[in-house]
Every structure is written in structure tokens, then in C-alpha cells.
Amino acid sequence: MHVNGKVALVTGGAQGIGRAFVQALLGKGAKVALLDRNSEAGQESKAALDEQFEAQRTVFIQCDVTDQEQLKGAFKKVIEHFGRLDIVVNNAGVNNEKDWESTIQINLLAANMENYGVRLNTICPGFVNTPILQSIDKEENMGQYYSYKDEIKNMMQFYGVMDPSIIAEGLITIIEDDTLNGEVMKITASQGIHFQEYSQTPFTSSKR
């Protein structure tokens, strides 16, 4: 699918990886709805992007993705505003080991989108240089894993921390290659963009 002229919705688009996604999509000619629960960061991001791209190509919608009503309303607004919706990027995420139920609810929201006739792919990055990494130093985020914070920092040094732009490059690859569906794209500092490979099994479903 060509990105040019398409409409994308990016959750958690106000900062970090989501912001890089929004920027890359705009750079490829898309119109983008930037959803985030953080209104201040969302508005700041939109203002900064408007300096680089035509303002009417980006809309910021405040939305907490765990609130089904807000989320449905946001999807509706995007279609009303831009007239269509072609690409959904489920990026919003938190690191909160003390409230893992809400972490799952936020981070894995897309899991039930497969019945909408869309291609569904996932991106699994190693460490990426975004504000979320500051949470490693906070007991309120790390909970029982707080004592591993120095170990995690050592891992970050060992494996490297990537720039969000490479994750955005992976997203554009997924959108542009229509053959990709059900794929797990891994992005690491040492191997760059690559795919998880699964061994073939002999059974073929009659439903494929």
C-alpha cells in the first residue's frame, strides 16, 4: 500500500516512538490523527509537526485508549475529519509493573482487531531512546523489578539503544509491503530490521 494520500491513526503519538511514526507517515504524504491521553504533549507535538508539514494533514485527538467510549469516539472523529481510515498504529504503551492489568490493556489493545479485514503485524524493538526509559529508575513503575535497574542499564549499554526513526522505518516497510500479514518484525541495534522466523509444520488449514 502506498502511504501517500492515506489516512493513519497513531495511538500514543505525542512523544517517543509514536511521534517518530507520525513524522514518518507525514513525510510519506499521509494525513495523520495523533491520539494521546497527554493533551499538553499532543498539542506541542502537533504544533512542532505543523512547522514541517501542512497543518491540515495532522489532527490531535485527546484519547485514553483504555476508555472504549473515548476510543470509539476518536475513530469516528478521524473518519468524519479525513473521510477515511487506512492505517492504525497501536503504539501507546506504559511500563507499570505494579498495575500490569492496565499495562496489558494499554499495550495490547490491537489484539482484537483481526476481524476488521485488516493486515495485522507487530513490531518488537530492542531498547529505543524515548522518555519511557526514564521509568527504569522509578520504583513506582518497576515494582518488583526495581532491583534489576542496574542490570537493565548494563543491558542497554551492551545491546545499544536505538533512535526512534529506525522503528518508524520498520513501520513504513510493513505498510508498503502488502504481502506482510501476521508478521513479527524484530528491530535490534545489532541486526536492524528483520523478521522472526517460525519453522514450517506440515499441516495446512482448509480455512487459509
Ligand SMILES: NC(=O)C1=CN([C@@H]2O[C@H](COP(=O)(O)OP(=O)(O)OC[C@H]3O[C@@H](n4cnc5c(N)ncnc54)[C@H](O)[C@@H]3O)[C@@H](O)[C@H]2O)C=CC1
Ligand atoms: N522505548 C523502548 O525501549 C521500547 C518501547 N516499546 C513500546 O513502544 C511503545 C511506545 O513507547 P515509547 O515511545 O518508548 O514510550 P513513551 O512513554 O515515550 O510514549 C508513549 C506515549 O503513549 C501515551 N500513552 C500511554 N498510555 C496511554 C493511554 N492509555 N492512552 C493514550 N495514550 C497513552 C503516552 O502519553 C506517551 O505519549 C510502547 O508500547 C512501549 O511499550 C517496546 C520496546 C522498547
Ligand SMILES: CC/C=C\C[C@H](O)/C=C/C=C\C=C\C=C\C(=O)[C@@H](O)C/C=C\CCC(=O)O
Ligand atoms: C525495561 C524497560 C522498560 C520499559 C521500556 C518499554 O516499555 C519496553 C521495553 C521492552 C523491552 C526492551 C527489551 C530489550 C531487550 C534487549 O534489547 C535485549 O534482550 C536484547 C534482545 C535482542 C538483542 C539482540 C541483538 O542485539 O543482537
